[in-house]
Amino acid sequence: MENTKELDHSAHILRMVIPQMAKLHIPVTPENYAIWYEYFSESNLNLKRAIDGLLANEVRFTKQVNQGLYNNFIQEQSPEIIQNVQIETQILIKSLFNKIHQLNDETQGFAESLEGYNQQLQDNPTVGVLNEIIVNISSEVDLVISHNEEMKSNLNTLDFELSRLKEEMDNLSKVAMTDELTSLNNRRAYELFAVEQVAKFNQTQTVCSLLMIDIDLFKGFNDTYGHLIGDKVLAYVALSLKQGVKGADFVARYGGEEFVILLPGTDLQDAVTLANNLRELVSHKQLTVGKEKKQQLGKVTVSIGVASIQTGDDADTLLSRADEKLYEAKQAGRDCVKS
Numbered sequence: 001m002e003n004t005k006e007l008d009h010s011a012h013i014l015r016m017v018i019p020q021m022a023k024l025h026i027p028v029t030p031e032n033y034a035i036w037y038e039y040f041s042e043s044n045l046n047l048k049r050a051i052d053g054l055l056a057n058e059v060r061f062t063k064q065v066n067q068g069l070y071n072n073f074i075q076e077q078s079p080e081i082i083q084n085v086q087i088e089t090q091i092l093i094k095s096l097f098n099k100i101h102q103l104n105d106e107t108q109g110f111a112e113s114l115e116g117y118n119q120q121l122q123d124n125p126t127v128g129v130l131n132e133i134i135v136n137i138s139s140e141v142d143l144v145i146s147h148n149e150e151m152k153s154n155l156n157t158l159d160f161e162l163s164r165l166k167e168e169m170d171n172l173s174k175v176a177m178t179d180e181l182t183s184l185n186n187r188r189a190y191e192l193f194a195v196e197q198v199a200k201f202n203q204t205q206t207v208c209s210l211l212m213i214d215i216d217l218f219k220g221f222n223d224t225y226g227h228l229i230g231d232k233v234l235a236y237v238a239l240s241l242k243q244g245v246k247g248a249d250f251v252a253r254y255g256g257e258e259f260v261i262l263l264p265g266t267d268l269q270d271a272v273t274l275a276n277n278l279r280e281l282v283s284h285k286q287l288t289v290g291k292e293k294k295q296q297l298g299k300v301t302v303s304i305g306v307a308s309i310q311t312g313d314d315a316d317t318l319l320s321r322a323d324e325k326l327y328e329a330k331q332a333g334r335d336c337v338k339s
């Protein structure tokens, strides 16, 4: 539904952002604007909770407060980590470069010494001089061997450090692709996977279907029981979807209370069957909360739109078709599947 409503939605948010900033005497900088856009679009619930707390306590939105909100809730942590890894890698490369340079100088010196000894050998040396030459060569060889060993150990350390840095980068990209609340793939990961599947379809005609899933009347859960319970409902649906699919099926949280599932190798008919199974799986349980599970939330239902990749599609047109079908499912009374 996001696509069809997107423009109206943005305009609606815009109409709320500027007057609110003016009312609170907050300068309209790109950072402050981002804070308040996210606040009204409710796409960043931690930010929303923080601001609601500040408003309730009548805290003034000073430069420091605005900066704190931006740093804690808007700016991604990742660039900082990437910068650290970059600096560490630079230090490693520099130290290795110095070692290689030093070794090079030494080997160069050794080659020159050998040249000198060769010269001495041609001048009919005495036994004493010959002896001296042999002792000198032997000690220089020992030196080169010991420096080579040092080099070997340096290279081992470097190898170890590089593996550690790689692990850090792998974790980072995992974090960047994971939805924090549900641990599912996030929208960014979905978008990359969808582009891959469309390319695969264009090359090999491999079918692939998309389910777009929206929790019904979710706002009611938040309004009645609060956002924390709303989050639990989201986690429950995420887990049900994850458990209801298998193999190459790719489940992601698209945003808010919307999920998407890409089904490589599955045609429209089978995708509809799976969608109905998932719909039943989610709604079969009566949800309860609280320590003694006394608070009854009742059933959670979902509406699902289904579309398959067609010739001429790109990831956006595929998503739009599934979105239109989802809209039809909502119009048809929710808790159903449309394709």
Ligand SMILES: Nc1nc2c(ncn2[C@@H]2O[C@H](COP(=O)(O)OP(=O)(O)OP(=O)(O)O)[C@@H](O)[C@H]2O)c(=O)[nH]1
Pocket (backbone or CB within 6 Å): 042, 043, 045, 181, 214, 215, 216, 217, 218, 219, 220, 222, 226, 227, 228, 229, 230, 231, 234, 255, 256, 257, 330, 334
């Ligand atoms: N608790 C919680 N709520 C969220 C989150 N993301 C979005 N929401 C809420 O999800 C609700 C979505 O409501 P609507 O788009 O009006 O739709 P709905 O109530 O599900 O109704 P229909 O889609 O028409 O069935 C809004 O109240 C958002 O605040 C989240 O991460 N946690």
